[in-house]
Amino acid sequence: METSSPRYLMVAESLRRPILEGRLPPGTRLPSRAQLAVRHRVSEQVSRHALRLLMTEGLVESRPGSGYYVRRRPMAHRLPRTGSDTGPMGTFLGEHLGATTIAAAPAEAARLNVRVGESLYRTRHLARSEEIPVMIHTSWEPTALTRGTNHSPLHASTDENPVDRLARAGTVVDRVLECVTVRPAREPEAELLGTEPGQAALVIERTHFSGQRPVETSHLVAAPEGCELVYRLSLSPRMPSPRPSP
Amino acid sequence: METSSPRYLMVAESLRRPILEGRLPPGTRLPSRAQLAVRHRVSEQVSRHALRLLMTEGLVESRPGSGYYVRRRPMAHRLPRTGSDTGPMGTFLGEHLGATTIAAAPAEAARLNVRVGESLYRTRHLARSEEIPVMIHTSWEPTALTRGTNHSPLHASTDENPVDRLARAGTVVDRVLECVTVRPAREPEAELLGTEPGQAALVIERTHFSGQRPVETSHLVAAPEGCELVYRLSLSPRMPSPRPSP
DNA sequence: AAGTGGTCTAGACCACTAT
C-alpha cells in the first residue's frame, strides 16, 4: 500500500513535476478539467481543486473559455547588489519624487543613531525598468553631514550614488547593511508599483556606514514578481578547520 | 443593484475586513463552515471556498476538528548573510532530509555550468529556529568534485559548511552569488514550512564559485513572515569621480 | 456524542473561446 495522500494533491503533483523540470515549458496548454478527471479517475471537482492549487502556487494560469496554461515568468529585473556597486538604481531610470527636510521619526532615528526629531533630508525616487515601476526608494540622511555644502541631497542634480556624493562631502562610506524582508504592500506603495495592496513586496532596509557611524539609511520597496536582488559576495580567504587545501 | 461579485468573495470579504481592522484579533475562532453557509445563505462549499482563500492570504489558519482561527503572526528570525559567514544555517539546527545522487535538471545544470543529465549530489535540509521551521535548503553539487573521497555530501556527518567541506576536498571557494526573489510557496515547501501554498516565500538561489567555476548551488526557501536576511557588505575603497575626499 | 474540517462525488448553469 502507498501512503494515501489526497487525490487532488496527486493530480497536482503529476503536473507540478513536469512543469518544474521543464518538460512542460511555459505557455503549454494543460489538459482540461474534464480530461484530467478521466485520466486520473477522479471527479471534476478534484481536478479543479488541483489546478486551483497550482494557480495559487504561481505555476499555472487560466484563460477562461480556453484552458489552463503553464505560466510564463514575468521578466526578471535584476538589481545588482555588490560591495563595489551599491547603487540600487544602477541600471534604472530614477524618477525624482521630491526631497525635503523632516524631523527624524523613531524608526529612522534608531537606524541612523540620532535623536528623534533630529533634522534629516528625505529623498524619494521611483525606479523604472522599461517603463515599468519596479522600486520605490526613500532615503534619510542627517542634514548635519552636508548642510551648507552643495553636496546635500537637495542639490544632487540626478539620483547620484549617495556613496559618491557623500565622498565629495568628505564622508567615506565603507560599509553597507541590508536587511531584506517581505511584507504586504501598503497603499501608497501598491499604487506606485502598480500592484494590489496586500500583494507581497520585497523590502530592503539599507544603511550606509562610515566606520561605525551610520550616515544614510533607505527604504527600498520592490515589486516582487520579476524582481531579483543579486548579491555578489567575496569570501575573505580563511583557514578551514583542519587540513588546508593544496 | 450591486455589482454581482462571486458569493465566496463576498463571504471572504465579510471576514477579511474585521480581521485586517483588528476587530477579530489573532486567535479568534471564526464561524464554522456550516454557520457561515447558513448566515450568508450559500452552500457549505462556498463558505469553504471563502475560508480557503483567507488561508492562502495568510489571514486564517485551520485546526481540524476544532475550527478556523485568525492567524497569529510568528516571531522574526534573522538570517545573517555575510561574505565571511556564508553558511545559511549558521545559528540554526539543521535537520537532514536526505542526500542522493541525481541527474542534473536544466535549471541546475545551467547554474553549475554542466551538461543536463550530469551526475549531481542533491542534499536537503530543514532549518529550524526554536523548533519552528524557517528554511528549506536544497543543495546540488557535481559528484565529480568529491567522488571517491570521504568529503562528499553523502559522507558529511552533519550539515557542515559546504565551503569548509569543499576546502578539505581540495576546492577553494572564494565567491558567492545570491539571487533573492519572492514567489508563492509550493506544495512540498509549504507543508515543511508550516505555511499555506500560495503564501509568499523568500527564495535565495545561491551559487558557490571556485574562481570562475561554479562548484555548488543551492535553493534556500524561507518562510517570509518574520524572516529577515541581513547582508553585511564591505565597500572596496575606491575613487569617486572627481575631488577625492580628505 | 456532537461538531468540525478535509475530502470527494454527481450533478448543474453561465460566459467565454475556439472552430
Add this chain to the structure above:
DNA sequence: TAGTGGTCTAGACCACTTA
C-alpha cells in the same frame, strides 16, 4: 456549436477535537 473555465448546489464519509 462544442468545449472550456468559473461558479454553485446537495449530498456523503472520515478523522479528529471538544465536551
